[in-house]
Amino acid sequence: MSKFSLKNKVAVVTGGGSGIGEAISLTFAQQGAKVHILDFNLEAAEHVVSQIKKLESSAEAHKCDVSNQKNVFEVINGILKTENINILINNAGIAHVGNIEAVEEADLDRLYNVNIKGVYNCLKAVIPSMKSHGGGVILNLASIASSVGLSDRFAYSMTKGAVLTMTYSVAKDYINDGIRCNSIAPGRVHTPFVDGFISKNYPGREAEMFEKLSKTQPIGRMGSTQEMADLVLFLCSDEAGFITGSNYAIDGGFVTLNG
Template identity: 75%
Template sequence: MKFSLAKKTAIITGGGSGIGKSISLTFAAQGAEVHILDLNIEAAKETVLEIEAGNGRAQAHLCDVANQKNVNEIIQKIAQQSSIDILVNNAGIAHVGTIETTEEADMDKLYNVNIKGVYNCAKACISEFKKNKGGVILNLASVASCVGISDRFAYSMTKGAVLTMTYSIAKDYIKDNIRCNAIAPGRVHTPFVDGFIQKNYPGKEDEMFEALSKTQPIGRMGKPEEVANLALFLCSDEAGFITGINYPIDGGFISLNS
């Protein structure tokens, strides 16, 4: 079967909702044993139940990716059960603001989750990958890491760092049979988007949803499962010749707006 992840163990951060949930469901459907690391343990457990309802295998782990000790303990626990083959660094937080409206606390919070979180998980898994003679890391970057977007100063900074970390890891560990790539999604319709619209545009939800959809040249937002399908390909053996690359999945946002 093409893109099979049978007999593989995958760790997915932020796998309890949105894009991470779709990646978790997709990977499990293709045979992977999925470990979901999430601060929202209830959401992670709900995803596990969905996976198990489809005869898949999954476990939920309460984890703060910004806490290196927490991350190391969980990765070691998983490694004692089975060899780790795949890490998807999906956990992240957003922020709206220019440099003037971004406070130091905002910068620290985004750095800790979006940058340090990726560093913590990748560092812990690379040690395991080297023991196992190989592995795959997939980082979720953003179109904001590739082009300038208004009012996304801190978010763009962190996603730019995710992208350059991807290139560095791919370069440093290619001889260890460790592949590292990134995905740069445009606007994807997730519960986060719905919550953002409801909070900031009460009474105008439908109008703002349509306006945000039209910011993508293709005329709609992406679907989480579309990002998950790309993630599946990049983490499968069929993508064994691909490393150190960033894949936009953005409805033409980067190429048609530049």
């Protein structure tokens, strides 16, 4: 048996159709898990499922708006009719750039609904089943923004701070039910979102801005989605069975070495 095997495990990955979520979904499948990808973009989720099936692994795509509790419960309960959920990855999230003066009420509501309420909805849908089946593992995507002040990230930082404290709360409340809950705090990761942000805001200066943003990490580059997925794999594996209520920085030294 190889280390970090997820054989016979069933995992739910929100936002699994792209970026970090896609890397997590593919990595979990490679390690033997059956993966349920929940994504607002069903086409993207189905594309990842098709990649997983080429690996001769099992996966299903589900269109899901994590901010809609009824939708979340319908999808999760549909999965639970046929199998238990062993792992929940709360990855789905959206970003916003701006200080408090640039954040309108609609922006705040949108960020809250996806990044906070979306995590709450998935936790609430999955935890009762985990309790009744002897436990499980929950991994939330926090951010360096949950630990340090970042310029022009008022609304985003608020939501990721909430994700971090939800992680601690769930870990504390359900430790005796065999449920482990941790989070990771990525720094800047090279995803399609980053490329889109640069091309939209700095047309003609893409290479320059990519280099500039990369150097904000002390290590000198952005992280890769696969590096995020590998840490998530470890924390969700049986080898990490002694770890709960922890937040893991994976940020190229940003939080501790930028002082």
